[in-house]
Amino acid sequence: MCDHCLKHGTAGKWYLNAKFYSDELAEELDLKEFLLEQYKTFEAMQVRKFGGFSAVGMGYKRQMPIIGRIVKHTAEKMLHSKKPSRNPFKAEGHIGQVVPLDDAIAILETCIPENSLIMKYCMCRYMHKGEKEACCINFGIMSEIIDKLPRFIPEPEDSKFRLTKEEAIEKFTEFNKKGYIGTIWYGAYPYINNLCACQTPMCAGFRPRTEFGIKSIFKAEYVVENNPNNCQGCKRCITMCQFGAIEFDDKTKRAVIDQSKCYGCGNCLLVCRFEALNLVTRKEIPALAGDY
Numbered sequence: 285m286c287d288h289c290l291k292h293g294t295a296g297k298w299y300l301n302a303k304f305y306s307d308e309l310a311e312e313l314d315l316k317e318f319l320l321e322q323y324k325t326f327e328a329m330q331v332r333k334f335g336g337f338s339a340v341g342m343g344y345k346r347q348m349p350i351i352g353r354i355v356k357h358t359a360e361k362m363l364h365s366k367k368p369s370r371n372p373f374k375a376e377g378h379i380g381q382v383v384p385l386d387d388a389i390a391i392l393e394t395c396i397p398e399n400s401l402i403m404k405y406c407m408c409r410y411m412h413k414g415e416k417e418a419c420c421i422n423f424g425i426m427s428e429i430i431d432k433l434p435r436f437i438p439e440p441e442d443s444k445f446r447l448t449k450e451e452a453i454e455k456f457t458e459f460n461k462k463g464y465i466g467t468i469w470y471g472a473y474p475y476i477n478n479l480c481a482c483q484t485p486m487c488a489g490f491r492p493r494t495e496f497g498i499k500s501i502f503k504a505e506y507v508v509e510n511n512p513n514n515c516q517g518c519k520r521c522i523t524m525c526q527f528g529a530i531e532f533d534d535k536t537k538r539a540v541i542d543q544s545k546c547y548g549c550g551n552c553l554l555v556c557r558f559e560a561l562n563l564v565t566r567k568e569i570p571a572l573a574g575d576y
């Protein structure tokens with residue numbers, strides 16, 4: 285976790301601090317034009333270059349001992365930047381964290397300004413698969429510029445795109461049950477304006493992390509724990525995990541968790557009918573404390 289989050293989060297949860305969602309902060313940072321430009325040219329903004337390094341052949345570059353370290357350092361410096369973002373073509377200060385459903389609901393209920401919720405098309409899925417799926421929840425000044433970004437607005441027959449808090453909670457719960465990973469993002473630091481429902485490998489936020497070991501997103505404040513006595517071996521949880529953290533043990537006929545792979549999204553809990561899984565606080569497990 286970054287120093288800022290450790291210092292300023294609410295019990296480590298930086299995303300439960302309402303001031304990072306405020307219109308005043310967006311105005312102070314002069315983000316309206318910046319975000320409009322960024323979303324108008326979203327494809328160009330994609331993380332195609334880290335410093336001078338093209339993202340093409342990144343797997344190969346990351347394997348090189350010196351170049352690999354430079355690429356990782358440069359990419360993380362850009363994504364974790366705390367300087368005011370001035371270049372809408374760079375993903376500076378765009379860092380996020382996985383949030384399970386309860387925390388996402390707390391964000392929606394307590395932090396987000398009233399009447400500013402919208403749901404728009406996910407650009408990662410669009411660029412990766414050519415599919416338009418409305419599952420990005422935005423708020424704050426995004427709701428003021430969305431009318432100028434018609435290609436992000438879901439078609440009327442698809443869904444309603446301006447949401448009440450209750451509708452947003454309902455939608456987000458639906459996404460989690462489908463197995464999408466809840467994530468919350470600075471965009472740009474320290475203004476928070478995205479609550480996303482992501483899938484790997486489409487998500488441009490997860491790919492640098494899962495494929496190249498670049499910390500583009502942090503694991504959640506939680507990790508899953510299982511109670512083997514309750515497990516009935518139905519395997520439903522295994523199909524929900526996008527990180528391969530759950531396996532089936534043929535000998536015991538039960539699910540086994542590899543906590544070092546768990547991102548703490550909580551989606552596996554949503555499908556377990558036998559109360560065999562629960563989330564525990566990451567920092568209370570000595571072997572995982574600090575493993576964000």
Ligand code: SF4
Nearest residue numbers: 406408480481482487
């Ligand atoms: S971060 Fe997630 S929901 Fe947001 S645009 Fe990317 S994949 Fe879609």
Ligand code: SF4
Nearest residue numbers: 515516518519521556
């Ligand atoms: S969903 Fe629950 S009962 Fe089924 S395998 Fe997973 S932990 Fe066991």
Ligand code: SF4
Nearest residue numbers: 525546547549550552
């Ligand atoms: S094991 Fe961890 S990462 Fe996988 S679905 Fe469960 S909470 Fe999410």
